[in-house]
Amino acid sequence: MHIHTTQLHAVHNLLTAVHSVIETFHSANEPAQDVHIIATNVYIKTPRGWRIATHHASVAAGKAPAELFKTSILH
Numbered sequence: 592m593h594i595h596t597t598q599l600h601a602v603h604n605l606l607t608a609v610h611s612v613i614e615t616f617h618s619a620n621e622p623a624q625d626v627h628i629i630a631t632n633v634y635i636k637t638p639r640g641w642r643i644a645t646h647h648a649s650v651a652a653g654k655a656p657a658e659l660f661k662t663s664i665l666h
Contacts, residue, residue, distance in 0.1 A: 596612045597655070611630070627654075
């Protein structure tokens with residue numbers, strides 16, 4: 592199983608970071624499927640370094656959306 596991550600959208604400040612990505616799964620044993628995962632991870636900077644605070648992922652059917660933003664500035 593190979594996982595390919597695309598469309599990273601990241602927001603950072605001194606103590607937190609939020610990353611949203613689209614993950615596509617490829618398996619040599621199964622034909623191509625139009626399924627992908629939309630995941631969000633929240634990280635907190637601690638005295639021991641960056642640690643993941645929360646993770647959320649949802650399966651989304653169909654083709655992954657085309658990348659709409661080429662920059663992290665949304666407005």
